[in-house]
Amino acid sequence: EPEVTQTPSHQVTQMGQEVILRCVPISNHLYFYWYRQILGQKVEFLVSFYNNEISEKSEIFDDQFSVERPDGSNFTLKIRSTKLEDSAMYFCASSEELLAGAETQYFGPGTRLLVL
Amino acid sequence: QKEVEQNSGPLSVPEGAIASLNCTYSDRGSQSFFWYRQYSGKSPELIMFIYSNGDKEDGRFTAQLNKASQYVSLLIRDSQPSDSATYLCAVKGGSSGGSNYKLTFGKGTLLTVNP
Numbered sequence: 001e002p003e004v005t006q007t008p009s010h011q012v013t014q015m016g017q018e019v020i021l022r023c024v025p026i027s028n029h030l031y032f033y034w035y036r037q038i039l040g041q042k043v044e045f046l047v048s049f050y051n052n053e054i055s056e057k058s059e060i061f062d063d064q065f066s067v068e069r070p071d072g073s074n075f076t077l078k079i080r081s082t083k084l085e086d087s088a089m090y091f092c093a094s095s096e097e098l099l100a101g102a103e104t105q106y107f108g109p110g111t112r113l114l115v116l
Numbered sequence: 117q118k119e120v121e122q123n124s125g126p127l128s129v130p131e132g133a134i135a136s137l138n139c140t141y142s143d144r145g146s147q148s149f150f151w152y153r154q155y156s157g158k159s160p161e162l163i164m165f166i167y168s169n170g171d172k173e174d175g176r177f178t179a180q181l182n183k184a185s186q187y188v189s190l191l192i193r194d195s196q197p198s199d200s201a202t203y204l205c206a207v208k209g210g211s212s213g214g215s216n217y218k219l220t221f222g223k224g225t226l227l228t229v230n231p
């Protein structure tokens with residue numbers, strides 16, 4: 001069964017460093033998303049991406065963050081100058097469509113980011 | 117600001133019982149409703165979705181939607197210890213130009229099924 005994959009599973013970085021989180025969405029899906037979940041808190045939307053551009057972003061997704069689809073399979077989240085409060089689990093998700101019945105978002109296993 | 121509220125629990129039920137999980141949402145224009153299961157340290161895993169008022173059944177799971185009351189529920193019949201997890205309610209779409217993209221999650225209800 002097709003699934004979303006993410007690498008790395010864990011990432012430890014020093015405050016101020018840049019990190020890139022990678023995702024391979026399900027192959028026939030057109031919409032891609034990043035969410036994050038701080039330990040013990042809700043899953044929060046960061047950004048959605050369609051047709052090589054951002055379709056929506058949350059207030060969390062400020063200039064520190066960027067997304068890219070560098071080739072036909074990968075979808076990346078870059079966090080510049082990481083802060084302690086960026087420590088969280090980051091989930092990539094993808095969906096086939098936006099229409100009812102095909103809009104379900106399937107989540108990858110996540111990358112646990114720890115900023116020291 | 118759209119809100120999705122769930123009782124954080126823990127909800128404890130004996131094996132074989134029915135577990136009832138509830139969720140309310142603030143945006144009356146919300147259109148799509150999802151239940152995800154999340155085991156500790158893992159990613160959300162879809163259980164089912166519902167769009168229309170009423171009940172929708174899938175195996176041991178039944179989702180119920182009441183748009184007038186802005187209420188969604190999930191019933192798990194014949195609960196098993198393997199059902200022990202956090203159950204996340206997620207809502208999509210809304211009024212006033214509400215998003216067609218993002219899911220708004222509740223904080224989740226922790227369910228424990230005791231053998």
